[in-house]
Amino acid sequence: MSVTCTNENGTGIINLSGPLTAATVEAFREQLTAWQAGEPDVKNFVFDLSAVDFMDSAGLGALIAALKRITERGGDMKLACLQKKPRMVFEITRAYKVFEIYDTVEEAVKVAGA
Amino acid sequence: MKAVFYTGGKKPWADEMGNRPWALLPVGGHPLLSYWLELCVDLGINDVQIVLGQDAEYIELFCGDGGQWGLNIDYSFIFPDDSPQDYLARDPLRWSEGLFFLSDALFPRRLENFTPAGLKELLAGCCVSNEDGPAFFLSPNSEDIAAFIQDGQYAQSACNLPGSIGLDVTLIRDVSHYYELNMAVVHGEMDRYLSSGYSTADGASIGYNVITPSSVTFAPPLAIGNNCRLGALCSIGTGTVISDHVLIDQQCELSECIILSDTYVGRNLEIKGKIIAGNRIIDPEDGTYVDIEDPWLIASTRLRKSFSDGVRSVIGRGLALLLILIQVLPFLLLYGLIRALRRGSFIEKSVWGMNGRRVTTLHFAATKVTPDLLMIMFYGASLDRFPKLIDVLSGKLWLCGQVPRESEPRAYTLRNRYFPAVFSYSDAFPEIDEQMDALYYAHTRSIIADLRILYHAFFKRFIEVESVATITNGSA
Numbered sequence: 148m149s150v151t152c153t154n155e156n157g158t159g160i161i162n163l164s165g166p167l168t169a170a171t172v173e174a175f176r177e178q179l180t181a182w183q184a185g186e187p188d189v190k191n192f193v194f195d196l197s198a199v200d201f202m203d204s205a206g207l208g209a210l211i212a213a214l215k216r217i218t219e220r221g222g223d224m225k226l227a228c229l230q231k232k233p234r235m236v237f238e239i240t241r242a243y244k245v246f247e248i249y250d251t252v253e254e255a256v257k258v259a260g261a
Numbered sequence: 262m263k264a265v266f267y268t269g270g271k272k273p274w275a276d277e278m279g280n281r282p283w284a285l286l287p288v289g290g291h292p293l294l295s296y297w298l299e300l301c302v303d304l305g306i307n308d309v310q311i312v313l314g315q316d317a318e319y320i321e322l323f324c325g326d327g328g329q330w331g332l333n334i335d336y337s338f339i340f341p342d343d344s345p346q347d348y349l350a351r352d353p354l355r356w357s358e359g360l361f362f363l364s365d366a367l368f369p370r371r372l373e374n375f376t377p378a379g380l381k382e383l384l385a386g387c388c389v390s391n392e393d394g395p396a397f398f399l400s401p402n403s404e405d406i407a408a409f410i411q412d413g414q415y416a417q418s419a420c421n422l423p424g425s426i427g428l429d430v431t432l433i434r435d436v437s438h439y440y441e442l443n444m445a446v447v448h449g450e451m452d453r454y455l456s457s458g459y460s461t462a463d464g465a466s467i468g469y470n471v472i473t474p475s476s477v478t479f480a481p482p483l484a485i486g487n488n489c490r491l492g493a494l495c496s497i498g499t500g501t502v503i504s505d506h507v508l509i510d511q512q513c514e515l516s517e518c519i520i521l522s523d524t525y526v527g528r529n530l531e532i533k534g535k536i537i538a539g540n541r542i543i544d545p546e547d548g549t550y551v552d553i554e555d556p557w558l559i560a561s562t563r564l565r566k567s568f569s570d571g572v573r574s575v576i577g578r579g580l581a582l583l584l585i586l587i588q589v590l591p592f593l594l595l596y597g598l599i600r601a602l603r604r605g606s607f608i609e610k611s612v613w614g615m616n617g618r619r620v621t622t623l624h625f626a627a628t629k630v631t632p633d634l635l636m637i638m639f640y641g642a643s644l645d646r647f648p649k650l651i652d653v654l655s656g657k658l659w660l661c662g663q664v665p666r667e668s669e670p671r672a673y674t675l676r677n678r679y680f681p682a683v684f685s686y687s688d689a690f691p692e693i694d695e696q697m698d699a700l701y702y703a704h705t706r707s708i709i710a711d712l713r714i715l716y717h718a719f720f721k722r723f724i725e726v727e728s729v730a731t732i733t734n735g736s737a
Contacts, residue, residue, distance in 0.1 A: 231544075235544065235549075235551050236553070238533075239558065239559075240529075241529075241531050
């Protein structure tokens with residue numbers, strides 16, 4: 148799991164790559180927390196999941212934990228570019244009701260920055 | 262007349278749905294092969310020859326000798342390079358009195374105008390072809406049969422089923438077609454296939470040994486197979502077909518789904534319009550599938566024996582035997598003293614053992630919480646586990662794994678994630694939560710992990726003997 152974080156006009160763009168599972172959530176959590184610590188002014192986040200090809204309940208749990216942390220700090224979190232297989236996991240767990248999911252990063256950034 | 266059914270050959274669309282042979286995939290809750298056998302019954306054909314391919318044992322297990330249908334079923338194999346017609350050509354005279362031949366994933370779909378009496382028209386002779394040639398052939402005529410065996414051709418000009426019969430022999434093309442067929446059957450066509458004595462008055466058909474808590478809602482039409490367990494507050498909607506040995510946990514909502522055998526569906530899930538086969542969830546629209554082996558979501562309940570399990574079993578039994586030989590004298594000596602001083606004894610405990618069986622093991626119970634030197638020596642040498650080492654030899658427990666559970670294994674200890682053992686991480690780390698211990702072991706299971714457990718459990722107990730004895734005495 149590789150995590151690339153960038154600050155785009157005050158919105159954090161988090162690019163995830165690889166499967167988000169029990170084996171990789173720790174790395175994801177650590178990298179995200181480290182970047183957030185260095186960018187305290189960034190409140191809103193867009194997670195680009197275009198390169199996440201698989202996700203299990205642990206991966207989903209990590210995203211929900213991230214959502215909880217971000218909203219507690221008064222921010223907002225959007226997901227973008229969900230692939231078909233992770234989308235199926237979102238569907239069966241009803242997680243799509245918890246997250247705002249967009250087809251493209253641009254669309255998500257536009258809404259997050261608004 | 263004799264029937265010959267060929268159940269071999271690869272069907273790529275069926276491979277997506279797990280290990281079940283394509284001939285046993287359910288349509289409306291019944292295996293495809295059972296429709297063929299019932300067709301034989303309706304046509305008055307008693308002798309059936311099933312020509313087996315891969316997964317032969319599953320087909321034989323399902324059909325048996327045919328007594329369930331009142332048929333005589335025999336089995337044979339074909340050579341790997343032979344076609345089903347080659348099999349017929351081995352002894353052509355055997356079929357000269359009439360032949361009913363099927364060699365593909367064909368479903369005898371009964372149309373609205375179907376009547377059982379109309380089926381008899383088939384006996385005059387008919388044929389349905391797939392891209393490789395005739396896949397459904399029925400004829401009482403020895404010349405037609407000879408021509409069919411010789412060059413795969415049907416002599417009669419009309420090579421389709423007469424429409425008046427009300428039967429459409431449908432070739433299942435892909436996973437999407439398979440899904441549509443299932444949904445069509447449960448959405449109103451099912452009663453065309455039921456034998457007398459059954460009824461679809463409520464639009465539902467439920468198999469044997471299905472446990473349904475009172476709060477479960479069923480919305481017919483649906484078909485549920487044998488030995489299913491549905492958790493509380495499940496809502497099973499229209500068009501759901503559930504096969505054998507399925508566990509559906511609490512607060513699920515399923516509709517327009519096919520749940521194939523040996524599947525576990527986790528808690529609080531909402532699944533619509535999908536095929537679930539073991540740990541695989543398939544979207545029938547485009548065949549996309551995702552394999553999930555996650556006891557909170559979707560998992561397979563079938564025990565999967567792997568090569569490493571075999572190696573682990575041999576190593577575990579060898580080590581258990583070695584430990585027994587080392588411990589037998591100290592055990593007899595110290596346990597004799599413990600019994601004489603009435604400091605403790607072994608009591609029988611019923612737990613869930615290997616392969617999901619209920620087994621009885623001996624558990625040491627001390628009479629005093631505060632350990633003395635005798636008890637410290639007994640625990641320090643892990644002699645309290647001596648009888649359980651014998652259980653390893655008899656195949657009741659693994660040597661290393663999870664703490665055996667007295668109550669029924671729950672979601673995290675589904676059959677393929679439950680490894681009851683003599684030693685576990687909780688022996689070395691008594692403060693660890695039992696469920697976390699079980700989950701961690703299931704996730705990290707390997708021969709190295711087993712050796713690590715053995716090291717921690719055995720030697721750490723020896724080194725930190727006093728605290729272990731106190732904790733163990735307290736828990737007993």
